[in-house]
Amino acid sequence: MSPDHEHEQIDELLASYVLQALTGEDAAEADRLLATHVPSCLRCRNTLQELQDLTGDLALIAPAVAPPETLLPSIRRRTGKSGSSQRRPFFAYAAAAMLVVVIGLTGWNFMLSSQVTSAEQRQAARSSMLNTLMAEADSQMLTLDPEAPPTPAPSAADPVVIVSYHPGVQHVWVFGMNIPQPAGGDVYQVWLVRSGAPTASARFIPGPDGYVQTFVPSDLAYYDEVLITEESGAFLTVQPSGPVRWNAAVTPAVTP
Amino acid sequence: MPEDTGKPRDDNERDLALHGRLRAGDQAAFEEIFKAYSPATYGLALRVCGHQGLAQEVVNEAFMALWRAPEAFDPTRGSFRTFILSLAHHRAVDTVRREERLRKRTQNPVNLPPTQSEDVADDVVEGAWLAQRRVQVREALETLSEDQKEVIDLAYFGGLTQVQISEKLGIPLGTVKTRTLAAMRKMRSSLQEVET
Numbered sequence: 001m002s003p004d005h006e007h008e009q010i011d012e013l014l015a016s017y018v019l020q021a022l023t024g025e026d027a028a029e030a031d032r033l034l035a036t037h038v039p040s041c042l043r044c045r046n047t048l049q050e051l052q053d054l055t056g057d058l059a060l061i062a063p064a065v066a067p068p069e070t071l072l073p074s075i076r077r078r079t080g081k082s083g084s085s086q087r088r089p090f091f092a093y094a095a096a097a098m099l100v101v102v103i104g105l106t107g108w109n110f111m112l113s114s115q116v117t118s119a120e121q122r123q124a125a126r127s128s129m130l131n132t133l134m135a136e137a138d139s140q141m142l143t144l145d146p147e148a149p150p151t152p153a154p155s156a157a158d159p160v161v162i163v164s165y166h167p168g169v170q171h172v173w174v175f176g177m178n179i180p181q182p183a184g185g186d187v188y189q190v191w192l193v194r195s196g197a198p199t200a201s202a203r204f205i206p207g208p209d210g211y212v213q214t215f216v217p218s219d220l221a222y223y224d225e226v227l228i229t230e231e232s233g234a235f236l237t238v239q240p241s242g243p244v245r246w247n248a249a250v251t252p253a254v255t256p
Numbered sequence: 257m258p259e260d261t262g263k264p265r266d267d268n269e270r271d272l273a274l275h276g277r278l279r280a281g282d283q284a285a286f287e288e289i290f291k292a293y294s295p296a297t298y299g300l301a302l303r304v305c306g307h308q309g310l311a312q313e314v315v316n317e318a319f320m321a322l323w324r325a326p327e328a329f330d331p332t333r334g335s336f337r338t339f340i341l342s343l344a345h346h347r348a349v350d351t352v353r354r355e356e357r358l359r360k361r362t363q364n365p366v367n368l369p370p371t372q373s374e375d376v377a378d379d380v381v382e383g384a385w386l387a388q389r390r391v392q393v394r395e396a397l398e399t400l401s402e403d404q405k406e407v408i409d410l411a412y413f414g415g416l417t418q419v420q421i422s423e424k425l426g427i428p429l430g431t432v433k434t435r436t437l438a439a440m441r442k443m444r445s446s447l448q449e450v451e452t
Binding site: 060071 | 316335447
C-alpha cells in the first residue's frame with residue numbers, strides 16, 4: 001500500500017474519530033494509530049488538529065438558542081458550592097483528565113498502559129473508562145499530592161495525577177498530565193495500600209507529551225492510600241523501594 | 257498596530273484573557289464565558305438531544321466541567337471556542353446515546369416533549385465574531401453535496417456511528433467513511449479560504 005493511500009485511510013479514521021462515530025475494529029484501529037503513528041507524524045497531527053477545529057465549527061450550524069434564565073443561577077449555585085477559593089483540586093484535575101479524554105487525545109495515552117495491550121483491550125478499556133468517568137454519577141475521583149514541594153505559582157505545566165474509581169467495582173483509572181519522564185531505566189509504580197500493607201498494582205512510563213492513563217483492576221474503596229513511586233528495573237517490585245512521587249489518602253465513601 | 261479590516265475581531269484573545277482569570281478562580285470571568293457561549297452550546301445540545309431538559313443538562317455539565325477544570329483547555333491545541341463547543345458536543349452525543357440505550361433497555365419510548373423548534377434562535381444576540389463565524393460555517397456547509405451534508409448531519413447532530421449511518425442510508429461502510437472525510441475536507445478548505 002502506498003504511503004498516500006495509507007494516509008488516506010488514516011484520514012478517514014481520524015475524521016470519524018473526531019466525530020465520535022467509530023466503533024469496534026475501527027475504533028481500536030484509531031486508538032492504535034493515535035498511540036503509535038500520529039504522535040510521530042506531523043502530517044497526521046496537523047490533520048487531526050484541523051479536524052478537531054472543524055468539529056468545533058460544526059457546532060455553529062445549529063442555531064444559537066438562549067438557554068432558560070434558570071440555567072445560570074443553577075450553575076451559579078453549583079459553582080458557589082465548589083467556589084473558586086474552595087474549588088477542590090481533585091475535582092478540577094479529574095475533570096481535566098476527563099476533558100482530555102473527551103476531546104480526543106485519549107488514544108495517545110494507550111501506548112503507556114502496561115495493563116492494556118491489544119487493540120480490543122484498549123477499546124474495552126476506553127469504553128470502561130468513559131463509562132466510569134462520564135456515565136456513573138457516583139464515581140469517585142482523587143487527586144494525588146506531589147511529594148516534591150509545589151511550585152510557588154500554579155501553572156498549566158505542573159504535573160497532575162488523579163485516580164478515578166467506583167466503590168464496589170474493581171476498576172481504577174490513573175490519569176496523569178505533564179508527568180516528567182522518570183530517570184533512565186526507571187518506571188513509575190502504582191501501589192494501593194491497606195493498613196500499611198502496599199500492593200503493587202501497575203507500572204507506567206509517561207508518553208512523550210507527559211500524559212498517562214493506566215488501569216488497575218482493583219476496588220480502591222478497599223484501600224486507604226494510593227502511592228506512586230519511582231522504581232528501577234523492569235519487573236514489578238513487591239515493596240516500594242524508590243522515592244514516593246505522589247500519594248493520597250482514600251476517603252471512605254459516605255454510606256447513607 | 258493591526259490593520260482594521262472592518263471585520264469583527266477574533267474572540268480568541270478575549271477568551272484567553274477570560275480563561276486566564278477563570279484559572280485564578282474568577283467567577284465573573286466564568287459568567288462572561290457562559291454568556292458568550294451558552295447560546296451556542298445550548299443550541300447545539302438542543303439540536304443533538306432534541307429535548308430541552310437534556311440540553312440543559314448538557315450545558316450545565318459542560319460549564320461545570322470548565323469551572324472545575326479550566327486547566328483542561330490547552331491554548332496550544334486550538335481555540336477556546338473549539339474547546340468549549342467540542343466539549344458540549346461530546347457531552348450531547350454521550351447524553352443522546354445514553355438515552356437511546358435506556359430506551360432500548362426499557363423497550364419503551366422515552367417520554368420526551370417534542371423536539372424544540374429552531375426558530376427560537378432569532379432572539380439571541382451573539383458576539384459579532386461568533387455570529388460572523390456562524391455565517392461562514394453555514395456557507396461552508398452549503399458547498400457540500402446533499403449526500404455529504406447527510407453524513408455530517410447524522411454523525412455530528414444525530415450522534416450516529418458510521419455503522420449506524422451505513423445501515424440507515426443503505427450504503428457501504430466504506431462509502432460512509434469516504435464521504436465523511438470528503439465532506440470535512442471540503443468544509444475545512446472553504447473555511448480556510450475565508451480565514452486568509
